[in-house]
Amino acid sequence: MAVSNPILRREGFPRFWRRSSPVRRKVLLAIYLIVAALPMLALLKYWRAVDAEAASIIILPLSYWPTFLAPVIAPALAAGAIASERERRTWDVLVVSRLTSSEIIWGKLLSRLTPLLWITIPLLPVMVALLIRSGGANPWGQWATGGFAGGSNPYAGASTWPLMAVGWLSGFMVTFANAVMALYVSFRCSSTRAALLTAYGVAVGAYFVVTMVIGGISMAIILPTMMGAMSSPSSAGPGAAPFPPHVMTWMMALASAPPFLWGLLVPAILLPIMVRRFPQLDSRVRAG
Amino acid sequence: MLTIDRLRKDYKALTAVNNLSFHLEKGDVFGFIGPNGAGKTTTIKVCATLLQPTGGTVYVDGLDVTKHTDEVRGMIGYMPDFFGVYDDIMVWEYLDFFAAAYKIERARRKSVTDDVLELTDLTSKRDAYVEALSRGMKQRLCLAKTLLHDPKVLLLDEPASGLDPRARIEIKELLRELKAMGKTILVSSHILPELADFCNKIGIIEQGELVVCGDVGEIMRKVQGGKALEIVLLDDCDKAVALLSELPNVKGIQRNEQSLRVEFSTDEVDQALVLQTLVQNGLRVQSFAEVQVDLEDIFMKVTRGVVS
Numbered sequence: 001m002a003v004s005n006p007i008l009r010r011e012g013f014p015r016f017w018r019r020s021s022p023v024r025r026k027v028l029l030a031i032y033l034i035v036a037a038l039p040m041l042a043l044l045k046y047w048r049a050v051d052a053e054a055a056s057i058i059i060l061p062l063s064y065w066p067t068f069l070a071p072v073i074a075p076a077l078a079a080g081a082i083a084s085e086r087e088r089r090t091w092d093v094l095v096v097s098r099l100t101s102s103e104i105i106w107g108k109l110l111s112r113l114t115p116l117l118w119i120t121i122p123l124l125p126v127m128v129a130l131l132i133r134s135g136g137a138n139p140w141g142q143w144a145t146g147g148f149a150g151g152s153n154p155y156a157g158a159s160t161w162p163l164m165a166v167g168w169l170s171g172f173m174v175t176f177a178n179a180v181m182a183l184y185v186s187f188r189c190s191s192t193r194a195a196l197l198t199a200y201g202v203a204v205g206a207y208f209v210v211t212m213v214i215g216g217i218s219m220a221i222i223l224p225t226m227m228g229a230m231s232s233p234s235s236a237g238p239g240a241a242p243f244p245p246h247v248m249t250w251m252m253a254l255a256s257a258p259p260f261l262w263g264l265l266v267p268a269i270l271l272p273i274m275v276r277r278f279p280q281l282d283s284r285v286r287a288g
Numbered sequence: 289m290l291t292i293d294r295l296r297k298d299y300k301a302l303t304a305v306n307n308l309s310f311h312l313e314k315g316d317v318f319g320f321i322g323p324n325g326a327g328k329t330t331t332i333k334v335c336a337t338l339l340q341p342t343g344g345t346v347y348v349d350g351l352d353v354t355k356h357t358d359e360v361r362g363m364i365g366y367m368p369d370f371f372g373v374y375d376d377i378m379v380w381e382y383l384d385f386f387a388a389a390y391k392i393e394r395a396r397r398k399s400v401t402d403d404v405l406e407l408t409d410l411t412s413k414r415d416a417y418v419e420a421l422s423r424g425m426k427q428r429l430c431l432a433k434t435l436l437h438d439p440k441v442l443l444l445d446e447p448a449s450g451l452d453p454r455a456r457i458e459i460k461e462l463l464r465e466l467k468a469m470g471k472t473i474l475v476s477s478h479i480l481p482e483l484a485d486f487c488n489k490i491g492i493i494e495q496g497e498l499v500v501c502g503d504v505g506e507i508m509r510k511v512q513g514g515k516a517l518e519i520v521l522l523d524d525c526d527k528a529v530a531l532l533s534e535l536p537n538v539k540g541i542q543r544n545e546q547s548l549r550v551e552f553s554t555d556e557v558d559q560a561l562v563l564q565t566l567v568q569n570g571l572r573v574q575s576f577a578e579v580q581v582d583l584e585d586i587f588m589k590v591t592r593g594v595v596s
Contacts, residue, residue, distance in 0.1 A: 093430075
């Protein structure tokens with residue numbers, strides 16, 4: 001399938017891909033999919049050796065990819081998208097071409113996110129398979145309640161698919177939002193270094209502010225429930241869940257609110273600004 | 289084809305361009321001359337839709353550059369004074385990228401790329417990496433990129449800047465070819481002699497204002513106010529100065545060792561009378577020729593030498 005955006009075609013694919021013939025590209029794609037499928041194939045082979053608890057433990061570090069690592073890496077990838085063009089003095093000739101502002105912005109954004117995509121594609125089926133193997137257990141629940149149950153998972157069997165999906169979705173949304181924010185910063189900065197520092201400053205500062213404000217409100221609501229549940233021994237006996245699964249789901253959903261808000265608001269605000277005001281965002285004095 | 293009407297561009301406390309107006313017809317080659325900081329690049333960038341004007345309007349083929357940006361970009365070819373290239377990309381890839389950026393159909397891209405490579409004499413460098421090209425070749429490559437979509441108007445900001453003499457001549461030849469193809473060209477430069485060869489119109493800008501603008505020949509006649517003769521004598525020049533001062537219509541005589549520059553106030557010059565006067569009075573004339581006023585002379589006469 002041909003990619004029509006020339007920026008995405010040039011920056012989103014490595015050199016050996018761009019210079020390959022269509023046949024060679026199909027071969028390269030097949031090799032990638034085979035290599036990407038190896039973890040899944042290994043999992044299917046040793047399926048019986050992976051019990052629910054082991055699956056839950058493996059999911060936890062893998063979950064760091066969409067929920068933590070990808071969002072942290074995204075600004076580094078996107079911060080130099082426009083600033084580096086200015087440093088290289090290739091920005092003006094790109095702007096003067098017939099590419100629309102949307103094409104330039106989306107081309108830059110998606111090309112910077114493609115490395116994350118190549119890593120996520122093989123991870124997702126593995127995580128889904130492990131989730132199935134773990135009986136849909138909530139790894140956060142496992143981690144939070146392990147101490148109570150002496151290592152056993154009181155939520156085994158409970159359906160936490162929506163919660164897991166919410167966690168991953170919010171992670172990917174935050175990743176996208178961080179990339180959009182870094183691209184906007186790149187518009188306003190004249191060097192990649194300045195854009196990188198500003199993007200991380202904004203990401204850390206604003207994200208923590210949003211998290212602390214919304215998180216603070218959430219905890220103000222959740223904490224009394226948790227404290228009440230912990231102080232009252234469960235009538236079902238030791239090893240039982242400290243509070244019902246639906247309460248746990250509700251608490252985790254509230255904890256996911258800040259990243260969701262960040263993931264929704266940042267692109268919704270910044271993308272239209274960039275498309276509408278491009279290239280007037282570039283307002284530095286040009287001597288002549 | 290290109291009309292600039294009372295253009296103004298302000299940057300906070302600085303007015304880069306003030307009340308600039310001129311008009312170019314199809315096929316004109318306009319030399320845009322001015323010192324550093326005069327407003328040339330700002331003017332070109334407004335025409336190229338890179339900057340929003342503070343006041344006034346710019347029309348390319350009747351279209352306002354601020355209101356019909358996409359259409360205007362399809363009609364203009366812009367070559368900046370300083371430009372970079374992408375790393376790790378071959379010449380044909382570089383042109384293919386910009387051909388796609390200018391929405392040239394995929395089926396035509398190869399032939400268009402080959403055509404501009406041939407025009408700019410870069411066919412042999414088709415598979416070379418762009419960053420490995422010499423400065424002159426990069427300049428030609430940028431010009432090739434500018435010509436991909438066959439623009440009607442070319443905006444060239446110091447196209448020969450930083451080039452060695454041979455490369456400069458090559459660029460000039462290329463521009464002559466483009467002129468012969470009927471392109472309307474606005475070219476800015478500090479190096480005035482290279483502009484004089486192929487521009488039919490010039491505009492001199494200083495501190496954001498157009499000091500003089502129009503046909504090259506007319507401006508030269510207007511600024512010079514007549515003709516001048518350069519005479520080199522083997523004998524005493526004082527006697528020659530005294531004799532020539534008494535001739536009618538002699539506006540001024542400048543002496544430089546054994547040579548005299550004699551300026552006349554009218555176009556009609558009795559050059560024979562001058563030569564006859566000198567010879568009849570026993571003065572030996574080594575050389576006797578009409579002075580060709582060049583753009584540098586015009587520039588020095590009309591500008592005050594103020595740099596922004």
